[in-house]
Amino acid sequence: MVSLFKKKPAYQPPVDETGRKAVIDIRGVTKTYLMGDIEVNALRGVDLQIYQGEFVAIMGPSGSGKSTLMNVLGALDQPTTGEYFLDGVNVSKMTESDLARTRNQKIGFVFQSFNLLKRTPALRQVELPLIYGGAANRTKRAKAALESVGLGSRLDHLPSELSGGQQQRVAIARALVTEPAMILADEPTGNLDSRSGTEVMQIFQSLNRDKGITVVFVTHDPWIARHTNRVVILRDGRVVSDRMVSQPLIAGKDERPSEADEMESVLKDAYYGGKEEEYN
Amino acid sequence: MSLTESFRVALTGLLTNRLRAILTTLGIIIGVGAVIGLSSLGRGVESFIASEFQALGSNVLFVFSSAPTSGTRTTIQPISTLEGEALGDPTVAPDIAQVAMETVVPGRVVNGGRSVTIVLSGVTPNFAVVRDWPVQTGVFFSDEDLDAAARVIVLGTTTVEKLFGDKAFDPTGLPVRVNDRVFTVIGVMQEQGGGIGALGDQNEVAFVPMTTAQTRLDNARTRDGGYRVDVLHIQTRGEESMDAATLQVESYLSDAHGVTFQGEQDFTIINQRDLLNSLGAVTGILTVFLSLIAGISLLVGGIGIMNIMLVSVTERTREIGLRKAVGARGSDILTQFLIESLVLSLVGGALGVALGWLITLIGGALVPDLDLAITTDAIALATGVSTFIGVFFGLYPASRAARMKPIDALRFE
Numbered sequence: 001m002v003s004l005f006k007k008k009p010a011y012q013p014p015v016d017e018t019g020r021k022a023v024i025d026i027r028g029v030t031k032t033y034l035m036g037d038i039e040v041n042a043l044r045g046v047d048l049q050i051y052q053g054e055f056v057a058i059m060g061p062s063g064s065g066k067s068t069l070m071n072v073l074g075a076l077d078q079p080t081t082g083e084y085f086l087d088g089v090n091v092s093k094m095t096e097s098d099l100a101r102t103r104n105q106k107i108g109f110v111f112q113s114f115n116l117l118k119r120t121p122a123l124r125q126v127e128l129p130l131i132y133g134g135a136a137n138r139t140k141r142a143k144a145a146l147e148s149v150g151l152g153s154r155l156d157h158l159p160s161e162l163s164g165g166q167q168q169r170v171a172i173a174r175a176l177v178t179e180p181a182m183i184l185a186d187e188p189t190g191n192l193d194s195r196s197g198t199e200v201m202q203i204f205q206s207l208n209r210d211k212g213i214t215v216v217f218v219t220h221d222p223w224i225a226r227h228t229n230r231v232v233i234l235r236d237g238r239v240v241s242d243r244m245v246s247q248p249l250i251a252g253k254d255e256r257p258s259e260a261d262e263m264e265s266v267l268k269d270a271y272y273g274g275k276e277e278e279y280n
Numbered sequence: 281m282s283l284t285e286s287f288r289v290a291l292t293g294l295l296t297n298r299l300r301a302i303l304t305t306l307g308i309i310i311g312v313g314a315v316i317g318l319s320s321l322g323r324g325v326e327s328f329i330a331s332e333f334q335a336l337g338s339n340v341l342f343v344f345s346s347a348p349t350s351g352t353r354t355t356i357q358p359i360s361t362l363e364g365e366a367l368g369d370p371t372v373a374p375d376i377a378q379v380a381m382e383t384v385v386p387g388r389v390v391n392g393g394r395s396v397t398i399v400l401s402g403v404t405p406n407f408a409v410v411r412d413w414p415v416q417t418g419v420f421f422s423d424e425d426l427d428a429a430a431r432v433i434v435l436g437t438t439t440v441e442k443l444f445g446d447k448a449f450d451p452t453g454l455p456v457r458v459n460d461r462v463f464t465v466i467g468v469m470q471e472q473g474g475g476i477g478a479l480g481d482q483n484e485v486a487f488v489p490m491t492t493a494q495t496r497l498d499n500a501r502t503r504d505g506g507y508r509v510d511v512l513h514i515q516t517r518g519e520e521s522m523d524a525a526t527l528q529v530e531s532y533l534s535d536a537h538g539v540t541f542q543g544e545q546d547f548t549i550i551n552q553r554d555l556l557n558s559l560g561a562v563t564g565i566l567t568v569f570l571s572l573i574a575g576i577s578l579l580v581g582g583i584g585i586m587n588i589m590l591v592s593v594t595e596r597t598r599e600i601g602l603r604k605a606v607g608a609r610g611s612d613i614l615t616q617f618l619i620e621s622l623v624l625s626l627v628g629g630a631l632g633v634a635l636g637w638l639i640t641l642i643g644g645a646l647v648p649d650l651d652l653a654i655t656t657d658a659i660a661l662a663t664g665v666s667t668f669i670g671v672f673f674g675l676y677p678a679s680r681a682a683r684m685k686p687i688d689a690l691r692f693e
Contacts, residue, residue, distance in 0.1 A: 076605060076687045097609045103686075104607020115602040115690065131285055132607035160396040174606065 013088050022085070023181050024050040025071060029082030029092075031068050031239075041067035043079070044237035050182070050216060055208040055248075058218040058244035060234035065185075070218045074184045075102045075110060087181040102161060104133045108175025112187035114167045122146060123155040125264045126174045133178060145173040149203055153168045165196025168205045172203055182214035183207070189224055194256055201251035202229050223262075227251055286612070290619035304588040305628040307581030308669065312632025312662040317639025319658055322567030324643070324650040329559055336552040337412055339485070341520050343512035343529055343549050350543030356536045357546055360506035361490075366449035366516065373528035378609040379481045380410040380513040383490050388679035389433070391443040398439065398486050400458065402493020412513040418452040418467025419513065429491040433458060435466040436485035447471075458488070459497055509665040522551055580629070582669035589621050589677035600681050601689025614682035621674025622667065629666030633659055 013022045031043040042065045050056050060066040069219050070075035072084060075091050078099075084092040087106050094102065101110075108129075126142035135141070146152055151170040159167055168188060175183050185204070189197035205227060207213045217228060225231050226249045233241040257265070294301045336342075345356050361381060366372050368379040382402060387400035407413075408420045415434060423434055432457065441447040441580045443456065452466045472482040490507075500508035516525040524547050539545050593600070600613055608616075633654070640652040 071687045074605070076690075077685075097611070100604065100607050100609040100612075103605060109605045111602075111690065115605075117296075117599060117602070120292070125294075128603070129606040131289070132609075132612060134282070178607075189598070212616060 011088065011090065013085060013280045014049055016049075020051040020053060021086055021088075022049045022051050024048065024216070025085040026072070026079075027083045029069075029072060029079040029084060031065075031077070031219055032080045043072070045082070046234075046237070046239055048232065048239060048242075052215065053208070053212045053233075054230060055205070055215045055217075055228045056230045056232060057219055057228040058234060059220060059222070059225050061220065063236075064234040065237040066218050066220075066234045067213055067236045068141045068237075070184065070186055073216060074107055075099045076200070080122075100132075104129055105178060106181040108172075108178065108180040108183040110168070110171050110175050110183060110185035112190040114159070114164075114171045114191070116167055116170060119158055119160075121156045121158055122151060122162070122173075125159075125170050125203060126177050129174060129178045135178070135237075141177055142173070145177040146170070146178065148171045148172045148207075151232060163196065164192050165199045168192060168200050169203060172200070172207075176207070176213075182216055184216050184218075187220075188217070189219075189221070197224070198251050205248075205251050223256055282571060285463070286615045287618055289618050290623060291622055293355025293596075293616065293622060300588060300592070304585055304624050307584035307630065308578070308625050308666055309581075309631045311574065311578030311581035312374060312406075312629050312666055313639060314577045315571065316633060316636025316654055316658045316662055317643070318570035319567065320636065320640045320654055321643050321650070322563070322570045323655070324465040324609050324640075324652040326560070326563040326567060328650050329563055330556060333552050336555070337410075337515075338552055339516045339522065340410060340564055341512075341514040341516060341522065341525060341529065341549055341551050343533070344510060344548055345546060346548040348544045349548050350541075353419050353539075353544045354544070355546075358502055358508040359510075359547060360502040361509055362502075362506035363506055363533065363536055363592045364509050364512050364530075367512065367529060372532055373525065374641050375517050375525040375528055377391060377515045377517050378406055378410060380404050380515070381490055381506060381509045382407065382511040383493045383498070383500055384410050384510045385493050385500075387459055387486065387497065389435075389439070389443060389486055391451075391454075394445070394519070396439055396442040396484075396486075397459050398484065400493060400497065400528075401485060402490040402497070403561060407487070407513060410513045412470070414470055415467035417450050418465070418518025420467055421487075425489045426491050430460060430489055430493060431458075431463045431496070432466045432489065433463045434487040435465060436469050437471045437483040437484040438481050439486050442484075442574050452663055454653070458486075461496065463488070482684050484485050485650060522553070522603040526551070530609050578665060578669070579670075581672045582625075585621055585624055586677060587672035589617065589674055590680070593617065593677045593681045596681075596687045597684065597692040600684050601686050601692065604684070604686035605690060610682040613684075614678045616672065617678035617681050618674050621665060621669035621678065623669030625666040625674075626663075632666070633662055663664070 015021055015026055026046060026048050029043055029046045030041065033040040033042055046069060055198055058066050058069060068077070072079050073085065079092050082092065083090060086102065091099070091102055091104070110194070117128070123139065123146065125140050126145050127138045130138040131140060143152070143155065146155060149167060149172050151169055151173065154162065154166065162170065187198055192200060202225065206213050217224065219225055226245060227247060227250055230242070230244050232239055324693070345358055345361065348354060364379050364381045367376055382659055383402040385400050385402065388395060388397050388687070405421045405426055406421055408415065414420070418434070419432070420434055421432065435443070435451065437447050440449055440451055440555060444451050451470065452467060454465050455462050456465055469483070469485065469487070488497070494507040502508050514525065514529065516522050529549055533547050534545060537546055636658070637654055644650060644652040
């Protein structure tokens with residue numbers, strides 16, 4: 001993709017041990033909100049590098065700052081201090097309209113509540129980012145994106161005619177269609193039953209595995225997190241844990257544990273900040 | 281994003297909310313329709329009244345007795361035939377071409393079983409010339425008829441219809457009874473335009489020679505030895521001598537009636553232009569008033585658009601957030617919402633023109649005498665106003681949408 005932004009000559013994205021460049025490189029990012037008269041320090045200095053082709057879950061309890069981090073990562077919001085390089089470009093100093101272009105070209109969003117346009121056929125939904133990006137071949141590309149999520153036969157369906165899982169797949173196609181540097185998903189299975197959730201996870205895993213697309217998840221569901229390659233845990237605005245998942249679950253193959261097992265593991269505190277082998 | 285894309289996005293936005301779009305447009309439709317319909321109605325009435333008075337002739341003065349407006353004088357000295365004759369003398373009033381006199385008497389004209397109660401006008405033969413009102417059949421009175429106080433009568437078409445049952449009937453030569461005396465119909469006056477106009481039905485008239493009215497139907501003598509005259513129809517030498525003629529009439533009659541102060545005058549002189557001006561002021565107010573009402577409804581329509589657009593912005597907060605998340609800039613959102621409100625108001629304006637046209641058609645069918653037409657300036661006004669409404673009332677909601685922060689918008693429930 002042709003970068004439309006001037007790169008700072010000084011900045012070279014960090015590279016990991018296998019030679020992959022960092023898609024996300026945030027350094028000392030803080031974010032302070034004013035809630036009325038009270039200052040809320042949602043992020044208190046976060047450093048995080050996510051490399052090309054990674055599949056990362058960002059976890060943390062409510063109030064940990066994971067939504068704020070997600071907004072910063074998605075260029076929906078600017079950090080108060082610190083720097084954020086997305087795909088080699090400094091996003092933290094951009095104007096509103098440059099941010100809009102960055103979101104359009106570098107980031108694909110998938111939301112918990114799908115956020116599809118009302119009464120709009122699937123194909124048009126997927127074309128939307130292309131329209132704002134002024135891209136050519138919109139229909140063709142949108143069609144291809146929908147086919148890649150298995151909805152090639154549902155091009156003219158309205159959201160109301162699609163199941164929850166299918167709607168989320170339309171949203172994924174919409175995120176994919178601009179060939180962004182990464183896909184940012186906020187609780188993408190949160191509104192889905194477990195079967196549709198599994199479908200959606202399968203799609204994300206195959207996009208990551210087969211096409212090498214960088215995927216960042218924000219979730220509080222440990223079971224979902226275990227499908228990724230790396231889990232970052234946030235608490236009180238800081239990264240408290242950042243570890244690789246040694247054996248990610250494969251969506252559709254691994255059965256979600258029964259409620260009784262899940263209860264057992266909750267009581268044993270097996271998920272958050274536990275030892276690595278406990279994830280297996 | 282290109283403008284055509286913006287249009288497509290905005291139109292899609294409107295089409296997904298069809299009912300709301302239609303209801304919003306309704307305000308503008310009614311507003312613009314009212315402006316066009318009512319202003320054309322107002323203008324129709326104006327020009328109708330103007331045409332009624334045009335028929336009076338532009339170089340004719342009317343003089344009639346009237347109560348003094350101030351001073352101690354309370355008696356009215358009637359205008360007499362002698363005064364009328366004197367005014368016809370160029371040495372007395374050089375700007376007057378000729379004077380037609382009219383003495384009215386109440387009358388009842390009977391033809392067999394039919395009758396009509398009417399104000400009979402006793403006029404001099406030159407009346408038809410001065411008022412530029414010829415007969416359509418038969419003849420008008422001659423000087424001989426006047427001298428002989430002949431029992432002849434000339435009828436208006438409405439009177440003919442009432443007496444003979446058909447407006448087109450030619451009663452020339454037939455006898456009728458006027459106040460129990462037998463008269464012969466010698467002619468029918470040409471039908472005057474209008475019909476039911478500001479001056480009453482100008483065709484419901486009956487003319488007899490002035491002397492006949494004064495001596496046979498009434499005893500209308502005056503102190504100076506002449507006969508009472510109710511209206512002098514004075515033809516001046518031209519439009520430009522109207523003012524001079526008015527002064528000559530005024531000074532002669534004031535002298536004859538012993539008037540010393542302006543307010544003591546026991547007569548009134550009017551002309552078509554004065555009548556038109558004073559009535560024009562009234563009908564002008566009417567038009568302004570109608571336009572004002574219509575304008576208010578247009579304003580209400582505009583506020584309706586703003587209201588709906590604000591509701592729409594709030595309701596579509598998440599949509600705006602999503603659009604921004606996938607790359608819409610503030611200006612894209614602004615354009616989208618502005619185009620939406622512009623399309624609403626322009627479509628409303630166009631349909632409003634149609635509605636206004638319908639109003640004029642219906643108005644024209646109900647009152648055929650009104651010449652109703654939609655003028656291009658009314659259409660231009662409606663288009664201009666509705667464009668203005670679209671931009672003005674759409675700008676605030678649109679800029680609110682454009683300024684929305686994507687995260688807040690996405691989180692909006």
